[in-house]
Amino acid sequence: MSEFLIYKLILVGSVFGITLFVAAYSTYAERKVAAFLQDRVGPDRAGPFGIFQPLADGMKFIYKEEIIPVVSNKFLFVLGPCLAMLTAMMAGVLIPWGNTLIIGDQVYSLQIADLNVGILYVFGVVSIGVYGIMIGGWASNNKFSLLGAIRASAQMISYEIAMGLSIIALIIMTGTLSLGEISAQQAGGVGGDWNMWNVVYQPLGFLIFIVCAFAECNRTPFDLPECETELVGGYHTEYSSMKLGFYLFAEYINMFVSSAVISTLYFGGYNFPFMNDLGLDHNTISIIGTVVLFGKISFFIFFFMWIRWTIPRFRYDQLMNLGWKILIPLAVFNIFLTGLVMILLK
Amino acid sequence: MLTNRSKLVVKKEMTFAEKIYLPAILSGVAITIKHLFRRKATVKYPEKQREISEVWRGQHVLKRDDKGAERCTACGLCAVSCPAEAITMVAAERKKGEENLYREEKYAATYEINMLRCIFCGLCEEACPKEAIFLTDRIVSTDYERNGFIYGKDKLVEPVNERVDISKRQTPAVLAFKQQKRLSHNK
Numbered sequence: 001m002s003e004f005l006i007y008k009l010i011l012v013g014s015v016f017g018i019t020l021f022v023a024a025y026s027t028y029a030e031r032k033v034a035a036f037l038q039d040r041v042g043p044d045r046a047g048p049f050g051i052f053q054p055l056a057d058g059m060k061f062i063y064k065e066e067i068i069p070v071v072s073n074k075f076l077f078v079l080g081p082c083l084a085m086l087t088a089m090m091a092g093v094l095i096p097w098g099n100t101l102i103i104g105d106q107v108y109s110l111q112i113a114d115l116n117v118g119i120l121y122v123f124g125v126v127s128i129g130v131y132g133i134m135i136g137g138w139a140s141n142n143k144f145s146l147l148g149a150i151r152a153s154a155q156m157i158s159y160e161i162a163m164g165l166s167i168i169a170l171i172i173m174t175g176t177l178s179l180g181e182i183s184a185q186q187a188g189g190v191g192g193d194w195n196m197w198n199v200v201y202q203p204l205g206f207l208i209f210i211v212c213a214f215a216e217c218n219r220t221p222f223d224l225p226e227c228e229t230e231l232v233g234g235y236h237t238e239y240s241s242m243k244l245g246f247y248l249f250a251e252y253i254n255m256f257v258s259s260a261v262i263s264t265l266y267f268g269g270y271n272f273p274f275m276n277d278l279g280l281d282h283n284t285i286s287i288i289g290t291v292v293l294f295g296k297i298s299f300f301i302f303f304f305m306w307i308r309w310t311i312p313r314f315r316y317d318q319l320m321n322l323g324w325k326i327l328i329p330l331a332v333f334n335i336f337l338t339g340l341v342m343i344l345l346k
Numbered sequence: 347m348l349t350n351r352s353k354l355v356v357k358k359e360m361t362f363a364e365k366i367y368l369p370a371i372l373s374g375v376a377i378t379i380k381h382l383f384r385r386k387a388t389v390k391y392p393e394k395q396r397e398i399s400e401v402w403r404g405q406h407v408l409k410r411d412d413k414g415a416e417r418c419t420a421c422g423l424c425a426v427s428c429p430a431e432a433i434t435m436v437a438a439e440r441k442k443g444e445e446n447l448y449r450e451e452k453y454a455a456t457y458e459i460n461m462l463r464c465i466f467c468g469l470c471e472e473a474c475p476k477e478a479i480f481l482t483d484r485i486v487s488t489d490y491e492r493n494g495f496i497y498g499k500d501k502l503v504e505p506v507n508e509r510v511d512i513s514k515r516q517t518p519a520v521l522a523f524k525q526q527k528r529l530s531h532n533k
Binding site: 322 | 366367371375377378379385386387388
């Protein structure tokens with residue numbers, strides 16, 4: 001029992017650390033990608049190629065003056081960023097970071113908890129995330145903050161529907177809600193046994209899912225909650241110091257987790273082509289698989305940034321039109337199509 | 347419609363391709379990814395300096411004459427001509443025995459240029475009847491304090507043994523312009 005606890009604690013600790021590390025370096029990557037896409041160099045002064053930039057940014061955030069507006073609700077004002085950070089961190093528990101490791105005669109899974117309602121848990125946690133933004137925006141007692149918070153909640157609720165519906169088609173296909181099982185089903189890939197990634201069977205579902213993921217993470221082109229031109233800073237207008245840092249940081253953690261979920265659901269998770277034909281032992285394959293998963297995640301994080309520095313922001317009515325009038329009907333259509341094909345194939 | 351320039355606003359319906367956004371997004375994404383591999387336009391400044399024009403107007407210098415005496419006579423024309431009011435000076439009378447230090451009988455005891463106010467227009471150089479102040483190709487360095495940008499005589503007057511070359515700015519056109527002013531006493 002104690003061995004089990006220690007193993008889980010190590011796993012939780014390392015996932016926690018890696019999540020923070022990746023989120024910190026996402027801020028650096030964001031600035032670098034932005035710079036490179038605009039023919040600039042980006043931060044390159046702190047250390048070689050500026051790799052210590054996240055440390056410098058963090059230090060700056062911590063040492064900035066902390067202002068809590070007098071007219072704000074102090075308890076909720078502090079609770080907002082905490083909640084945003086907490087919910088962002090919680091979703092990482094469900095991701096299968098790799099296949100099993102066999103040490104001695106013990107089998108260690110590289111997934112902290114393989115809930116049989118995995119996806120539902122992820123959705124639940126992600127939808128609590130909107131409370132962080134709403135509470136923060138409301139507690140600031142500022143009209144810009146409030147408008148940003150209203151936009152954020154309306155947007156996230158609208159897109160959650162389409163996101164959930166797009167997942168249903170996938171669940172019809174896989175027959176399970178557990179992320180671990182969905183990963184395992186996609187094992188093999190091209191090579192010995194032909195087993196395609198889910199994106200091959202669910203291209204439309206993937207498209208809907210990734211669009212909704214952009215909206216859920218409040219990323220461009222759906223970053224209306226912090227629309228600078230209209231709302232100053234949106235829901236975090238009144239925030240300063242590390243509390244602002246937490247909000248920004250939570251966005252990057254969300255991005256990391258969404259990338260992990262997208263990779264797991266649609267792009268085979270820790271599986272890679274020819275994995276069964278290399279003739280390597282189980283543990284080596286597992287480690288390579290974890291590296292491959294992080295490669296996929298990095299690609300999707302890059303994709304998030306790539307889109308951000310390409311497309312301008314949607315107008316609010318366009319955003320709502322897209323969510324309610326296009327994505328939801330499309331997702332429903334996708335469910336019918338998947339169901340029809342599943343019946344015909346049986 | 348009098349000018350025939352007014353345009354009718356047409357509220358165009360979006361085509362299907364425009365409505366689904368994807369073609370436009372894909373073409374945009376293709377453009378940005380091309381820029382990822384382009385040569386960067388950034389000049390890494392302190393290590394690498396951009397090439398500047400020969401007549402670049404940078405940090406000022408107060409010239410000395412051939413014998414090493416300061417040319418400035420504290421007439422104040424530069425301060426008057428300065429549109430940013432960046433120049434202040436206090437005049438003093440030359441004492442006996444200081445002829446090797448100051449060329450004229452009156453000199454500037456203090457001479458300050460506020461580099462934060464200065465717009466580097468070069469009007470002081472144009473106004474100077476004594477060919478004392480010139481703008482050079484040196485760049486005013488940065489500082490953490492505002493006080494550091496008020497340059498006194500210690501920074502402005504050129505050292506006797508390290509003369510600042512200002513000949514680059516004196517192109518034929520500039521010289522011709524100065525000739526017009528008929529500064530006979532400077533010849």
